[in-house]
Structures are given as structure tokens and as C-alpha cells.
Amino acid sequence: MSISQRYNLFKLVDYFHSRGLYRSVFLSIMEGEKSLERFSPEVVVQNPNIRNAVSLLPPIILFHGTADYSIPSDASTSFTETLQRVGVKAESILFEGKTHTDLFLQDPMRGGRDEMFEDLVGIIHAGDADAIAKDAVAPPRRRLVPEFMLQLARRVSPF
Template structure:
């Protein structure tokens, strides 16, 4: 499995010419992720930067593996991950950024007790 690691693959000299073709890479990770430790993403970000890729690692304190993309969006309201991704996508479009700032709050998709139950039952 070691040879399939993204960190190992990016450091392979055979891939050196492909690095310049990579877009700006933004990695998102929760600090209490029990499925994929945050250090794994830190190592990958460091490897990307070492070979010259434009890379940014955003850590979400207290978030698990599924909080960022499952539980938080279902809560409605403000969603930091969604807002950050949209800001990256719209970074060169002032009109879109202005519309994003005026967007209505997202609606809740599940009651809190179900989200807490799912969080408790989820091993990640």
C-alpha cells in the first residue's frame, strides 16, 4: 500500500514534470478525525509544497471526518467548509462574492438529536 500513498507518489521523480500542471490545491481536514489522522494531510501538504505545488491546508478545530461534509451542512445556517470552498471558487469574481455575502441562511435538514445520534454512532 505504501507505493500507492499520494505523499509517496508526489515525491517520485518520475512525476516531477506533472507538478507544474497542478492547480492551487486546498486541503481541508478536521483536527479530531479518527479515520484519517490530520498528520496524514499535513504530510501530504508538506510533500506537495516540497516539490513546488501551490498548496494550502485548512484545519477545522474539533471537527471529525464526517462533521465537515455531513453533519454541519445538515444543521443549516452557516457552514464554514461550504463558505470556504465557494470563496475559493469565486475568488476572482467580485460580483459572485458579493452575491455569496448576501445569500440567505441555509435551512436545517435534520433535527439536532438525530445529528448527535449519528455523530455518536459514527466511528469516524
């Protein structure tokens, strides 16, 4: 499982540049353009020299918010399609209107119902009737932070 990642840095260089992480700075951080291949899982899994290793990958689920402005959600859908093309069981789950940090920071702090948490628990407990029954009667998670603070964090977050 993965949440909102950069799976193909070649596709993100221009996007980052348009957001202020200029191409020259980004490539300097990444040790040059040649290193992008090594740090791009979407590129790595297509390498014919590792086809046998790729076939051993477990099922993969990618989670991404559609309002993520750090890493566009199409990064997950593209990687999912690539994984499927090379024979890996993969799916992407998109959360409408969620940003990069909503999924793993703001939403869990809200308490109550959390769509991604419920999806994760459903995947983990799939086929386990006892666990599913316990999940159904579990008390709601408690709020950890007042809503105004979560809204403020969402507005000031660079992600």
C-alpha cells in the same frame, strides 16, 4: 480540493492497527505492502520519474477536521508540506474540533452557517465581485435534520 483523505498509507498502517484494522487485514485488503506506494499520493508525488507531471498539478487545498479519528489531521499537513517541497502550490485548512464526517455530512445538514462551505465558496468566487456580493445577501441554508439526530450520528459513526 480534498477532504480528510489518506495521503500516505505507510504512515497510517500502525494507526489503523491501533484502531482495530489490524495490519495483516489492512495489508491483505490493500494487496500487500508493495501496493501502499501506488495508493499513497504523498509517496507518488516524490517519485523523480514523474517530476514533470507533478509540476503540472493545479493549486491544491486540503480540508481536515482536527478531531478526525479515522484519518489524523496531520495526514493533510504532511501531504501539504510534501507538495510544497516538490513545487506544488498547496495549503491545508484545519477545522478545529471537527470529525471525519462533520465537514461533509453533519455540518451541511445543520443549515445556517457552515465554515467549510463558506471557505469553499470564497475560494471558488475569489476575484468575482458580483458573486461575492450575492453570497453576502444569500439566505441562510435551512436545517435538514434535527440536532439530536446529528449528535447521535456523530456518536455512532465509525469514522
